[in-house]
Amino acid sequence: MRLAKHVAVRRFPGETVILNLVTGDYHGLDAMGTAFFEALQRNPDLSSAVEELAGAYDVDSQELEKDMQAFCGGLVERGLIEVKPDGVA
């Protein structure tokens, strides 16, 4: 996942805030959103991130993948991440 250049990210206890420096809007991620976000930053693609979290939280990977795809879609919609040409965030 590649953060957009106009974005700043900071951790708060238990949450993450993403600041869009162009619009001045702040976006908050709760604990689960933070876990998704950090897994996506650590891994080269969505599949790897899903695999990591499914193992860590012992959850169904198909459901998790849907949730993470929706999460990525939300970040793209808000202009916070950039999507590679092959569609992988």
Place this chain on the structure above:
Amino acid sequence: MASPEPARWRATAFGLELLGDFEAPGLAGRGGGARSGPSTTLALASPGELDDATGAFLFDHRFYGRHRVSSDGTHVVCAPPADLPAWLWQRFLVGQLLPLASLLHGHEPLHASAVGIDGQAVLLMGTSGAGKSSVALSLVAAGARFLADDVSALELRDGAVLAHPGPGLASIEADQLARMPAEASAGWTRLGSHEGEVRVSVGGVPGEALPVAAVYVLTRRADIESLDVAAPSLGVPETLLGGTFNAYVQEPARLSRLLDLSARLAETAPVREVRIPMSIGPAESAEAIAAVRREPA
């Protein structure tokens, strides 16, 4: 015979060294600690002299007059109405113009009163009417040191969030002031009153910034009977980011600085909501906050 030139004065407030040459009750000469902060000069002018506001922030207030702050915060020029006493129009100088100058110099103004307890700053946030001023002054009456009323200038320095002292001026409802312990409030200088609010100058303001040790968000509630301290209902990030005193300076560098400072503050100081029933006054609220401060971490 020409009037004598007004004496130039210096003061320290909001992390700024102020230089002025007009009557400024309670402000002129305030502070005087180590003069290493950035400087802001203050001057009077006629309204017409402020017509050119290119690159500056211009304020046209129907009651307080016309004022201009330079884009870098180094110059503040004021054209107050001639019939307003100095202490009264300077509520706008202290309450709006100097916090903007402080922001333009790199500090972050938070909508909070502040007191110093045991060498650390305690910030009191809350909407207008929540009791920030009266609780702060109640804490001062109980032995805390007065830092700031309504706006606190914060700075992230070497990993610590510091609160700079304000000018030692506060506005408090007359009936609240009347209930303050006489032995404490007798030392406060009353500058004037307007629409039921008294402007006071409070001594003993620290000469330097203090590290922030706690943030309390005061909320007055009609649906509770006893005072309660809990996590802030809005969440910590929204409480701190949304509590900025200035929402209109939106340059990316400033927004990043606000985010950095808020994140660090959340890491280093507990942020708690103090829910106060309508039946409890500022003195009891102050006692409760002091008690929470004394609890082991």
